[in-house]
Structures are given as structure tokens and as C-alpha cells.
Amino acid sequence: METFRQSEFELLFEQLGTPCPQFVQENISRSAKHVLRGLHYQQTQPQAKLIRVISGSIFDVAVDLRQDSKTYGHWVSQVLSAQNKLQMYIPAGFAHGFYTLSDFADVLYKCTDYYAPHDQKIISWNDPHLKVDWPIEAGISPILSEQDSLALNGEF
Numbered sequence: 308m309e310t311f312r313q314s315e316f317e318l319l320f321e322q323l324g325t326p327c328p329q330f331v332q333e334n335i336s337r338s339a340k341h342v343l344r345g346l347h348y349q350q351t352q353p354q355a356k357l358i359r360v361i362s363g364s365i366f367d368v369a370v371d372l373r374q375d376s377k378t379y380g381h382w383v384s385q386v387l388s389a390q391n392k393l394q395m396y397i398p399a400g401f402a403h404g405f406y407t408l409s410d411f412a413d414v415l416y417k418c419t420d421y422y423a424p425h426d427q428k429i430i431s432w433n434d435p436h437l438k439v440d441w442p443i444e445a446g447i448s449p450i451l452s453e454q455d456s457l458a459l460n461g462e463f
């Protein structure tokens with residue numbers, strides 16, 4: 308099956324009346340159950356991302372960080388899995404993160420700008436103003452990378 312077709316993507320963005328993103332990098336990451344990554348964004352080289360899961364399932368989250376947006380500081384979520392084959396588009400100007408629901412999840416994503424580690428910012432996954440409703444089971448602490456565990460709250 309096809310998983311991405313540039314012409315369909317262009318049509319969709321034409322209907323939305325916004326320029327079509329051009330992807331320049333693709334990444335894959337494997338996470339074990341209970342691993343939470345995020346909430347990540349690049350400040351001066353923002354990346355739009357197209358996320359899909361090729362094995363397992365995740366709870367995927369996008370947070371609107373565009374200061375002039377009516378939905379600034381709001382988040383949306385979607386379960387993405389190899390089974391449901393859904394993809395989540397994260398526009399530039401949003402932070403992104405996910406929580407791993409299955410034993411392992413392989414997440415494949417395209418980005419519209421290159422990885423720039425010095426430009427990367429992280430908002431704490433449990434920012435008290437964002438209140439992301441992560442589906443974390445009672446008695447479980449999410450597994451975080453060192454950088455994610457040191458993240459600060461945002462300014463919401």
C-alpha cells in the first residue's frame with residue numbers, strides 16, 4: 308500500500324489554502340512500553356512532522372505554541388498504531404510528544420527541516436497548565452530520556 312503521495316498532500320494543502328510542506332528528513336525511533344518522548348520543538352528552525360507507527364501503538368500529542376493562535380496552549384491527541392494506520396500531521400509551531408502503549412513501538416516520521424540539536428526545546432510532559440491527559444496506567448511512571456526528565460514547564 309502507499310503511505311505517502313506528494314500529489315495528494317499538495318491537493319490537501321491547496322484545499323486548506325496554505326503552502327504545502329516539503330519534507331527533507333525522515334527518522335525512525337523504537338520505544339519500549341511506557342516510554343514517553345516530548346514535548347519537543349525547534350525554536351528558530353521549526354519542523355512540521357508527519358508521524359506514523361509501523362509496529363505497535365502510541366498516544367501521540369501535538370501542542371499549539373503559535374502565540375497568535377486562537378488555540379495557543381491547547382493540545383490534541385490521537386492513538387496511532389500499525390493496525391489503524393493513521394498518520395498525524397504536526398504543523399510547524401507545535402510541540403510534539405508521544406507515550407508508548409504497546410510492548411514496543413516503531414515510529415517513523417518525516418520533518419520539514421533538519422535536526423538542529425542546539426535549537427531543540429522541550430516542554431515538560433506534565434506541564435501543569437497544559438494538562439495533557441496521558442493514558443498512563445495507575446502506579447506507572449513514564450520512562451523518560453535524561454533531557455526530557457530535565458525539561459521545564461512552558462509559559463502558558
Ligand SMILES: Cc1cn([C@H]2C[C@H](O)[C@@H](COP(=O)(O)OP(=O)(O)O[C@H]3O[C@@H](C)C(=O)[C@@H](O)[C@H]3O)O2)c(=O)[nH]c1=O
Binds near residue numbers: 334421422
Ligand atoms: C531527533 C533526532 C535525533 N538524533 C539523534 C540525537 C541522539 O543521539 C539520538 C536521540 O535523540 P532524542 O533523544 O532527541 O530523540 P527523540 O526523543 O526520539 O526525539 C524525537 O522526539 C519526538 C517526540 C519528536 O517530536 C522528534 O522531533 C524528536 O525530537 O538521536 C539525530 O541524529 N537526528 C534527529 O533528527
